[in-house]
Amino acid sequence: MKLTILGCYSATPRTDTNPTSQVLEINNHMFLIDCGEGTQVELRRNKIKFARIKHIFISHLHGDHFFGLVGLISTFRLLTRETELHIYCPKGLKEVITLQMKLADSWTNYQLIFHELTSTESELIFEDDKVQVFTIPLDHRVYTNGFLFKEKAGDRHLDMDAVLNANINVAYYRKLKQGYDVVNEDGVLIDNNKVTTDPNPPKSYAFCSDTAYNEAIIPIIKGVDVLYHESTFLDQHASLAPKTKHSTAKEAATIAKKAKVKTLVLGHFSTRYDNLNDFKSEAQTVFESVELADDGKTFNFD
Amino acid sequence: MKLTILGCYSATPRTDTNPTSQVLEINNHMFLIDCGEGTQVELRRNKIKFARIKHIFISHLHGDHFFGLVGLISTFRLLTRETELHIYCPKGLKEVITLQMKLADSWTNYQLIFHELTSTESELIFEDDKVQVFTIPLDHRVYTNGFLFKEKAGDRHLDMDAVLNANINVAYYRKLKQGYDVVNEDGVLIDNNKVTTDPNPPKSYAFCSDTAYNEAIIPIIKGVDVLYHESTFLDQHASLAPKTKHSTAKEAATIAKKAKVKTLVLGHFSTRYDNLNDFKSEAQTVFESVELADDGKTFNFD
Known part of the structure; x- marks a missing residue:
């Protein structure tokens, strides 16, 4: 499981910082999460192949989380993409995109499939044989979802020495991997546990941005390997957090602690701060395992 | 008169090239022309003060000419702009922008005034005591206008030695500047010509992008100081120009020659070419005074 941060700053793009966008690589999927202005250029800069992106998740319709989407869709068209593209997003975005395609008289030659979200309960929005994605309803100024990405349990590993010793026909290997x-x-009936070992533990990643401090998400994200939680403010501006429905670094850490996650990644920093290390030190007064996002940074969680 | 190129490449933004946007400084106005994705960052990079931009001209509704506008409008709002902002654009853009403001529940605190264009004849769309702006109907795949910016004739200059010698009361200086x-x-009646000199010759600038070769624009842009004309293609891809309704460098030069402009600036280069100098040399087989646009380049035409 690998996370590439394309942008992790709030509000407006600047020459040296980008609004929210990130790529989660999990079980051979490449999921794009949020798509602020400039995302397509950051994808190029980070050498992420456009063709590998088949699913885009948009948390909410504030500009710093989606203004780059229409350009990315348009670039895919210009590059003669054929693979279908799925967009999971709040209701309304489909109208924004199709209106602009209509005015430009430029329709995609690939299938563009919108999955518009309206539920305020966590729901399963994507599933295949390897990964599930659930929404995480967040508390922000407009309708907002975080996203929980969960690997499914993989196959058991064959202990080949034991398998050969047990004189098992190759035709049964698949059954063994499935646990039979x-x-x-x-x-002779062979006990599966004698000839296989446990699968890799399935990984999980929760993206929570933007949101006020919200304990309602704790049961949904309980025990995830990695929680990306917004921390727009430091303690000195804590009074702004509830007003703007954002969180402080300490609040993000409190959620991480209560949800017993393994690692917390902080992001969505207000551009008013020069020193990001203050976010880490404030969070670590509450929860030890804290990482700071930064544009262009890659985290390897394997 | 000063022209700053923020972006001069066609189609998709890349790490080292930007789609169309430029700033024309003329007679203390700062006009933004087109606004591809990333324009707000390029404005910052080129240290152009956001507050000085009061009028934005959008040629047409292909993404590489306007996808950066919604973000710029949003950033102005976040920076608590109060000055009104005028947008001159094809009909439809107002709906695109207001739909996104509605979904974000984020309305501008400054006045945002759309002047939506539908005419296929050249028309006067802006005028004050110093500058006029006219549309230049272009021939592209969707409704498209270029823009002609014309300084009005300025005041005559006082020849102060002559004025003092002629014993003229200071109360008449303004009349003298006006030519009386x-x-x-x-x-004694004093002949204006004896005590004043001619005003600076008024400058003019024509922006023509995107367009197929179109002689109908020649009467409109006749004799301008500077013509920015798109040249998407070199001669080797000349067959693509009419199909896509773009121009080659030679076609741009032919328009410049027939319209007797002083200087031609070429731009809107297809990103397929590595060497922009070929655009200049091909154009110069037809018309001598050719400049190449480039991102971040500033032309001083005083």
Whole structure:
């Protein structure tokens, strides 16, 4: 599981900082999460192949989280993409995009599929044989969802020495990986646990931005490997957090602690601060395992 | 008159090139022309003060000419702008922008005034005591206008030695600047030409992008000081120009020659070419005074 931060600053793009966008690589999927202005250029800068992006998740319709989407869709068209593209987003975005395609008389030659969200309960919005994605309803000024990405349990690993010793026909290997006991060439039932080892533990990642401090998300994100939680403010501006429905670094850390996550990544920093290390030190007064996002930074969680 | 190129490449933004946007400084106005994705960052990079931009001209509704506008409008709001902002654009853009403001529940605290254009004849769309702006109907795949910026003739300059010698009361200086003959302290009528010199010749700038080769614009842009004309293609791809309704460097030069402009600036280069000098050399087989636009380049035409 690998996370590439394309942008992790709030509000307006600047020459040296980008609004929210990140790429989560999990079980061979490449999920794009949020798409502020300039995201397509940051994808290029980070050498992420456009063709690998098939699913885009948009948290909410404030500009710093989606103004780059229409340009990315348009660039995919100009590059003659054929693969379908799925957009998971609040209701309304489809109208914004299609209106602009209509005015430009420029329709995509690939299938563009919007999954517009309106529920205020957590729901499963994507599933295949390897990964599930759930929404995490957040508390912000407009309708907002975070997203929880969960690997499914993988296959058990064959202990090949033990398998060969047990004289099991190759036709049963798939059953073994799936956890079944099988009968060997001599007609003896072999206990699965004797010839296989546990699968890699499934990874999970929760993206929570933008949101006020909100304990309602704790049961949804309980025990995730990595929580990306917004921390727009430091303690000195804590009074602004509830007013603007954002969080402080300490609030993000409190959520991480209560949800017993393994690692907290902080992001969505207000551009008023020069020293990001203050976010880390304030959060660490509450929760130890804290990382700071930064534009262009890659985290490897394997 | 000063022109700053923020972006001069066609189609998609890349790490080292930007889509169309430029700033024309003329007679103390700062006009923003087109606004591709990333324009607000390029304005910052080129240290152009946001507050000085009061009029934005959008040629047409292909993304590489306007996808940066909604973000710029939003950033102005976040920076608590109060000055009104005028947008001159094809019909439809107001709906695109207001729909996004509605979904974000984020309305500007400054007045945002759209002047939506539908005419296919050249028309006067802005005028004050110093400058006029006219549309230049272009021939592209969607409704498109270029823009002609014309300084009005300025005041005559006082020849102060002559004025003092002629014994003219200071109360008449303004009349002198306006070209009137005036009566001096001795009751004698003074010939204006004896005590003033000609005003600076008024400058003019024509922006023509995107367009197929189109001789219909020649009467409108006749004799301008500077013509910015798109040249998406080199001769080797000349067959693509009419199909896509773009121009080659030679076609841009032919328009410049027939319209007897002083200087031609080429831009809107296809990103398929590595060497922009070929645009200049091909154009110069037709018309001598050719400049190449480039992102971040400033032209001083005084």
